[in-house]
Amino acid sequence: MTAPSRRSLFQMIGVVAGSAAMYHAMTELGYAEGSSFEGPIKLSRPPAGSSVLILGAGIAGMVAAMELRDAGYKVQVLEYNGRPGGRNWSLYGGDTYTELGGATQHVQFDPGQYLNPGPWRLPFHHRGILHYARRMGVAMEPFIQVNYNAYVHSPNGYGGKPQRYRKIQADFHGHVAELLAKSTRQNALDQAVSKEDREILMQALQAWGALDGNYEYKKGVASSMRRGFDVDPGGGIKSVPVPSEPSALSDLLRSGLWSAIGSGHNYELQSTIFQPRGGMGTIGKAMGANLGPLIEYNCKVTDIRQDGEGVTATYVDSRNDGAPRTARAQWCLCTIPTPILAQIPMNVGAPMKAAIDQLPYLAAVKVGLQFKRRFWEEDEQIYGGITYTSLPSTTISYPMWDYYSAGKGVLLGAYTFGRPAYLAAAKSPQERIQDALRDGAQIHPQYPAEYENGVAVAWHRVPWAMGCQGAWTEEARDQHYNNLCALDGRILLASEHASRLPGWQEGSVTSALDAITRLHARVVQP
Amino acid sequence: MMRKIILATLLMALPASAADTPDMRGAPFAMQGGEAVYRGVCQGCHMADAKGASGAGTYPALAANPKLAESGYVLSMVMNGHRGMPPFRGHFTNAQVADVVNFVRSHFGNHYKGKATEADVQALRQ
Known part of the structure; x- marks a missing residue:
């Protein structure tokens, strides 16, 4: 090499x-793309008797239901599950979850512990979902995306020993700054940087990379103020700090760990990020309570048919496939995930049908692991945040509540997309948990002694979603996106899959608001 | 070697929307042979007995499924996806696709004649 x-x-x-x-x-x-939320929606009063049937009591369906109801529409919501929220969902001790294939997991978390199998973060600029969470009175706490004391890890670097995020970021910035300073001094950047600017650039590189007086990144107080000391400065006689030795550039580059320090730079993962206190599912629960009897639960939609005057949905009890019933309204807002909707007979035009048929949902897996004690806090001083590993489990996240508590804690032991998620979905829940334990033990040797119980959710096996989010490609978006979003007769779709914020609840909110705004315009000005 | 690492991590750095930094794709599927491909990936939805599963929607059974009589249909489904089935053209080699198509057409109560070849798969990549 x-x-x-x-x-x-x-x-x-x-x-x-x-x-x-x-x-x-x-x-x-x-x-x-950022959020298109522009503040609370204000729909005028529709003609008397205007009605909308909403399919799905997830975030999109419930936001639409609340706003249409408030405007004066007659609203009915049909939901497959026995609870509101859809993919807005938290699993607590005492919950039972049966996936496709029949495996049933009885969640054994202690009170106060939970896993968010689906969405878990609310970026500050996702103003739509935050607006509704606040309207529902849901308390927020900070979600820690970047923790300088968490780890980045690869079996191919540093002997497989996890490295503190802080050290890898400091070393990467330091080495890059030193190289650029050298190039600047050697006039290698003459074409790009004027003589006057060069002085400024040198100062900037020194400050940004924690370089010493000679523009070098090396062991000393400057670099240790970023990457940490071997012995921290203290009080009294034993007060002398011992600087730490930066890792060699080549070791750093070959480890690949530099690729794990960028997530917090992404617009959607920049501070501040929020999480609802007590689990993401508290938002969906509160919306469900707000809508009350307008939602009919345990309804499996089997047919959607529109005619000149309205839309009729046929449905059965999702628990026993009982006798078919029907619901009817003048209009229908459908938020059913496209892998499911593609299988439900529905008389829409060819463009919308093609758009639905071509949109599968992505694979994703999350594993929650309860441990007897919060060893990541007690032994390793990791309080919230995320460790990244190149092992299949990919992501380990520490609970961002109840810090310093003496009790137990639930880690997100794996969060993975793509091929590792396909592989995990093909395994049993117990095997997925075992895989997460095996990966995690390479980073936290406390795992085997402290593990108590876990739960694993593979999204392709979720009976009411069949995947985690719309799997758009740019080509598919060019061809089908507008057809998916357009009003087809009396039927309109909304969800994260009908947004440019795939997988984000903000996509669901803004999709729903956009859809009902267009629908309302059609209703009041036919 | 270095080039390879950079490419892999470039992909990793793309935020997977609601996902994190990592990796919308991950390491290539390494399993060889139709059964290994089926056990490693396909049974995630079509189930170990290939009888599919049903919730709000359905993963169709591949067992005793007359639609599998036409190997071109199965090849196209694996490569291009349709109605909830994701496209796997970017995930499998030609050999993996041909092998798994031949596996499902000759197991689970299916006894269909004719074999899909790597060339058949390649033709779908044009």
Whole structure:
């Protein structure tokens, strides 16, 4: 292996710091867009007797139901589950969850512990979902995305020993700053930086990279103020700090760990991020309580049919496939996940049908693990935040509540998308938990002694979702997105899958608001 | 080698929307042979006995399924996906696709004639 070229080094900087190329790639995937929420919606009063049938009591369906109800529409919501929320969902001790294939898990978490199998973060600029959470009186607490004392880990670097995020970020910035300072001094950047600007750049690199007086990144107080000391400064006689030795650039580069320090730079993962106190599912629960009897639970929709005057949905009891019943309204807002909706007979035009048929949901898996004690806090001083590993479990996240409590804690032991998630979905829940324990023990050796119980959710096996979020590609979006969102006769769709914020609840909220705004315009000005 | 690492991590750095930094794709599927592919991936939805499963929607049974008579149909479903089935063209090699198609067409009560080849899969990549 040779030392990386300057070009490849810059590529890496782009990866970590966020370059134009990366932004471009992000926008292509629809991830870099902000929220379109513009404050509370105000619909005028519709003609008397106006009615909307809403399919699905997830975030999109319930936001639409509340706003349409408040405007004066007659609203009815049909929901497959026996609870509101959809993918807005938390699992607590005492809950039972049966996945497709029949495996049933009895969650054994202690009181106060939970897992959010689906969404778990609310970025500060997702103003729509935050607006409704506040309206529902849901208390918020901070979600720690970046924890400098959590780990980044790969079996291929540093002998497989987990490294503190702080050290890897400090070393990466320090080494890159030193290289750039050298290039600047050697006039290698003459084309790009004027003589006057060079002075400023040198100062900036020194400050940004914690370089010493010679513009070098090396063992000393400057670098240790970023990466930490071997012995921290203290009081009294034993007060002399001992600086730590930065890792060698080559070790750092070859470890690949530099790729794990960028997540907090992404717009959607920048501070401040919130989580609802007591679990994400508290939002859905509160919305369900707000709507009360307008939601009919345990309804499995089997047919959706529109005619000149309205839309009729046929449904059966989802628990026993009982006798078919029907619900009817002038209009229908359908939030059923596309993998399911694609199988329900529905007389819409070919463009919407094609858009539904081509949109599968992504694979994702989350595993929650309860431990007897909060060893990550007690032994390792990790309070919330995320550890990243190149092992299949990918993400380990520490509970961001009840810090310093003497009791137990539930870790997010794995959170993975893509191929590792496909592999995990093909296994039993117990095997998924065992895999997460095996991976995690490479980072936290306390795992085997402290583990108590766990729960594993593979989203392709979730009976009412069949995946975690719409799997858009840029080509598919160009071809089908507008057709998916357009009003087809009397039927309109809403969900995160009908948004440019895939997988985010903000996508569900803004999709619902956009849909009912268009629907309302059609109702009041036919 | 270095080039390979950078490429892999470039992909990793793309935020997976509601996901984190990592990895919308992950390491390539390493399993070889139709049964290993089925056990490793496909049974996640179509189940170990290939009888599928039903909730709000249905994962169709592959066992004793007359639609599997036409290997081209099965190949197209695996490669392109449809109605909830994700496309796997970006996840499997030609050999993996051909092997798993041949596996499901000759197991679980299916005894269909004719074999899918890697060339058949390649043709779907054009």
